Amino acid sequence: MTVNQPPSLGRKPTPRTVGRNYQSIFVMLFVSIFLVGGMSARLVYLQLLEGNRNQQLADNNRIRLIPKQPVRGNIFDRKGRVLASSRLSHAVYIWPLARKKAEWPETLKLVSKILNIPEGEIEKRLEKAGYNSPSLLRIARGITPAQITAMEEYSNQLEGVEVDIEAVRDYPNGAMAAHVLGYTGELNDEELAKRKSEGYRMGDIVGQMGVEEAFESQLRGEWGGQQVEVDGAGHVLRVLGQKKAKSGKDVQLTLDLDVQKAAEKALGEQKGAIVALNPNTGAVLAMVSRPTFDPNIFSTRITAATWKQLQGKGNPFVNRSMRGFPPASTFKVVTATAGMESGKYSPSTILPTFAALQVGGTAFGEWNHAGFGSIGFVRALAMSSNTFFGQIGRGAGGPALIEWARKYGFGQKTGIELSEEAQGLVADAAWKQKVYKWDWTVGDTVNMSIGQGFTQATPLQVAVMFAVPANGGYRVKPHLLKDNEESKSWRQSLNIKPPTLKVIRQGLREVVAAGTGKALNVPELPPSAGKSGTAEAPPGKSHAWFGAYAPADKPEIVVLAFAEHSGGGGGSVAGPMVREVMEAYFKHNNPGLIPKPKSEAPTSKPKPAARN
Structure with missing residues (x-):
């Protein structure tokens, strides 16, 4: 077996070995200059040419929009008795930006199981809003106490999913005067396309028939919201701006x-x-x-089975x-x-x-x-x-x-x-x-x-x-x-x-x-x-x-x-x-x-x- 010995320190250089000792130094200097130059060029590109875009991406990761839905105006009879008002209820929201697109399927599968909503339906709404949206997206209204408990139990697996309180329509007299009062419901895609120019947005609740529809502009109110800064865990660090929601106007009817x-x-x-x-x-x-x-049934999600059952009662609408x-x-x-x-x-x-x-x-x-x-x-x-x-x-x-x-x-x-x-x-x-x-x-x-x-x-x-x-x-x-x-x-x-x-x-x-x-x-x-x-x-x-x-x-x-x-x-x-x-x-x-x-x-x- 041949063993290579290091050159003798006292050996005289020959024409073939002159400068060999400095070759490695030159290579290292060249590589260093190349790397530093490349990094500098990249920094210049990122900071000067792409600075605004990257700042926006950073802000999107730490700045969150929390919309505040207005409380709908009340409806009274001619003597001031309540025919329609609002009550507090629990809704489920998702924050699209909180997770990477590839991470959402498993989360949506669990949410679908807890809320009994088709996974595809939630996914469709998420895609429509966009996975980089910084705004909360409501996917369910009027959830039950059992569903609230389940959401809390699985909260460690539901990053980007929240349960919050919102005001929903309430008709204290049940079916009484239903055809006059009408009901409220979430805008579908077709309705949203028609009313987007009026300031309506995805997830908005509007009057669908009767007085609720006829006096929508008075009853609706104006959206408010907060712009907040959050940390990596989604916790609010500070409020950057706030606009108070403006409640809708009350409407008094001639009904007795x-x-x-x-x-x-x-x-x-x-x-x-x-x-x-x-x-x-x-x-x-x-x-x-x-x-x-x-009309109270429309304050929560209407399933296809419920809708079919209603229609089977001889055109109740x-x-x-x-x-x-x-x-x-x-x-x-x-x-x-x-x-x-x-x-x-x-x-x-x-x-x-x-x-x-x-x-x-x-x-x-x-x-x-x-x-x-x-x-x-x-x-x-x-x-x-x-x-x-x-x-x-x-x-x-x-x-x-x-x-x-x-x-x-x-x-x-x-x-x-x-x-x-x-x-x-x-x-x-x-x-x-x-x-x-x-x-x-x-x-x-x-x-x-x-x-x-x-x-x-x-x-x-x-x-x-x-x-x-x-x-x-x-x-x-x-x-x-x-x-x-x-x-x-x-x-x-x-x-x-x-x-x-x-x-x-x-x-x-x-x-x-x-x-x-x-x-x-x-x-x-x-x-x-x-x-x-x-x-x-x-x-x-x-x-x-x-x-x-x-x-x-x-x-x-x-x-x-x-x-x-x-x-x-x-x-x-x-x-x-x-x-x-x-x-x-x-x-x-x-x-x-x-x-x-x-x-x-x-x-x-x-x-x-x-x-x-």
């Missing part, structure tokens, strides 16, 4: 909670609607629709107060007006009635299958005679009926603040030709005159119709926002002749006193006036209608009840509903108008009268 409760109870589980309003101003005192829902149905004999108020205002029939007109009215080969039957003899407008309204009003409609003509139907507000939106309102339908010759390719016939006019055929009216529109004779001939604009404007700002005259109004009012009073509306002829109410209606609705049972106002001489309230596919007559089915609502109104608002019970007879025997 006592009347609303009575209307809810009167309708019960019957599919349909009840509307009560002030006939002089159009202020809505109550509005009920069945089936219904509890449809406000039937503002959906069109055949108005049946309630429409005879319009027919009477058209007949007298056309000049073809005087208020004192008397016509014979029959078991059926024959028109173009079609028999329009009287509901009692016999007729009522020769009668005038008052008796015809009281008994709801089909053959009488069929003759009036035929004589006045289709154009006159259509004109007055539209003057009363049919076929158009009433103007109430809610976006869910339908306009109904007042058909005419052009409409029929377009839809069916057929001409308008006399039979169409007669059918329309008794509230059948193509005509579709909403319970709210029918309530507005009853307000016209109640207030002396003005069509009111129903509204929900309570204010101090004079009633003339909410109504317009239809210029109905006084004799016409007088006859219609007499007829509606006679309906209750001696006709189809005897359900309201009770001592618990002041004298009232109204009209029943029973609409054919094949293939199901008939619809029942009843509209009324009271007191008959100086009305304060109009109530309209509609019972969908209930069967039976309007007076017997919907009439008692109207009575219950009116009883509650006068009990809580004007008990002095309720007739006092007669004093009981004396218990002692009366003395015999003296003989003459």
Whole structure:
């Protein structure tokens, strides 16, 4: 084996070994200069050319944005009672910047299991916000105490995930007035894209229907928040800036909670609607629709199963107060007006009635299958005679009926603040030709005159119709926002002749006193006036209608009840509903108008009268 010996210190250099001892020194100097130069160049690049960017990245790692959601404004009834407010609840947030992208999957898997939210759903929200976002991202609302406990137990595995307190919407009366109040919910992607220019952001809660949607701009408030510096563990070191959240404005409605409760109870589980309003101003005192829902369920996350279950209850989110149905004999108020205002029939007109009215080969039957003899407008309204009003409609003509139907507000939106309102339908010759390719016939006019055929009216529109004779001939604009404007700002005259109004009012009073509306002829109410209606609705049972106002001489309230596919007559089915609502109104608002019970007879025997 060869062993290399170190060169002798005393050996003389040769041409081949001159400078070899300094070679390593030169190499080391060269490498040092190269490294120092490279590092200096890199520092120059990082500090001068990339300084701003790197400073931003550093700030993102230590500066955190904590948004503060505003507390939504309260909703009150006309007497200041709470209909909607806010309560404190727990929500779960994630801080995207707290973890590297590759570290999030395991965390999200655990969060998904605890909160029972699909992992993909959370991941989608995180990707949309961006993994470098310094803002907190809410992924769950209204979590349960058990979920809060689980989050705390696994906190060491949930870096970047926090549980915090926020204000959520609360409806203390549950499902009461749900269709009027509406509900709140988080913006979806489509809604966010539309409203981003208005200052909305991902995760914002907005009104989704009803008053919550209609008055969103007042109720919303303004976001606030904090910009804070945190350490590596995410602990706040100091507050760098703060903007206080501005609470939303309160909204006071025209609804009367006592009347609303009575209307809810009167309708019960019957599919349909009840509307009560002030006939002089159009202020809505109550509005009920069945089936219904509890808006509190939207204060937490709605699962697909819950949504499917809700939809299976017969479209509970449809406000039937503002959906069109055949108005049946309630429409005879319009027919009477058209007949007298056309000049073809005087208020004192008397016509014979029959078991059926024959028109173009079609028999329009009287509901009692016999007729009522020769009668005038008052008796015809009281008994709801089909053959009488069929003759009036035929004589006045289709154009006159259509004109007055539209003057009363049919076929158009009433103007109430809610976006869910339908306009109904007042058909005419052009409409029929377009839809069916057929001409308008006399039979169409007669059918329309008794509230059948193509005509579709909403319970709210029918309530507005009853307000016209109640207030002396003005069509009111129903509204929900309570204010101090004079009633003339909410109504317009239809210029109905006084004799016409007088006859219609007499007829509606006679309906209750001696006709189809005897359900309201009770001592618990002041004298009232109204009209029943029973609409054919094949293939199901008939619809029942009843509209009324009271007191008959100086009305304060109009109530309209509609019972969908209930069967039976309007007076017997919907009439008692109207009575219950009116009883509650006068009990809580004007008990002095309720007739006092007669004093009981004396218990002692009366003395015999003296003989003459």
